[in-house]
Amino acid sequence: MSIHEITGGKVVALLEKDRERAARELLVKSDQIVFAGDPDPSGAIAFRELLLHLTNLEQADRAHPALMLATMTEDDVALAFEQGETTNDAAFSRRCIYGEIKRYFDYN
Numbered sequence: 001m002s003i004h005e006i007t008g009g010k011v012v013a014l015l016e017k018d019r020e021r022a023a024r025e026l027l028v029k030s031d032q033i034v035f036a037g038d039p040d041p042s043g044a045i046a047f048r049e050l051l052l053h054l055t056n057l058e059q060a061d062r063a064h065p066a067l068m069l070a071t072m073t074e075d076d077v078a079l080a081f082e083q084g085e086t087t088n089d090a091a092f093s094r095r096c097i098y099g100e101i102k103r104y105f106d107y108n
Contacts, residue, residue, distance in 0.1 A: 024054045032065070035087055039068040044092055045099025063088040 026075070027033060037043035051060035064087040067080035085092065 009100075020054070027051070027054050027059070028084045035064055035066040035092075036069060039070070039095075041099035041102055043099075044087075044095035045103060047087070048096055049098075061088075065091050 035044075035047045037047050048060055065082065066085040066087050066089065067077065068083075068085060068091075069076055069080055
């Protein structure tokens with residue numbers, strides 16, 4: 001993964017040690033964080049773990065918009081926003097639970 005920063009009009013690749021800081025700052029300063037990852041248990045648990053690692057439990061537990069996208073067409077993205085799903089919905093929570101179970105058995 002590569003994270004870049006624009007400094008003085010130049011795009012600069014961040015060193016690995018600076019990537020976590022940059023990601024944390026981006027999440028903390030964001031007005032809204034939207035889940036638009038893979039619409040499966042692995043994507044759900046990755047989103048939650050990312051928020052837990054880079055922010056805090058309060059931020060991870062908030063209801064973030066959840067776009068369950070099969071494709072990235074403009075119409076599908078608009079429809080996903082209209083549906084109003086969030087990361088606190090039962091369907092997303094079930095994906096996280098399944099992701100936790102899968103992670104345990106896949107790596108232990």
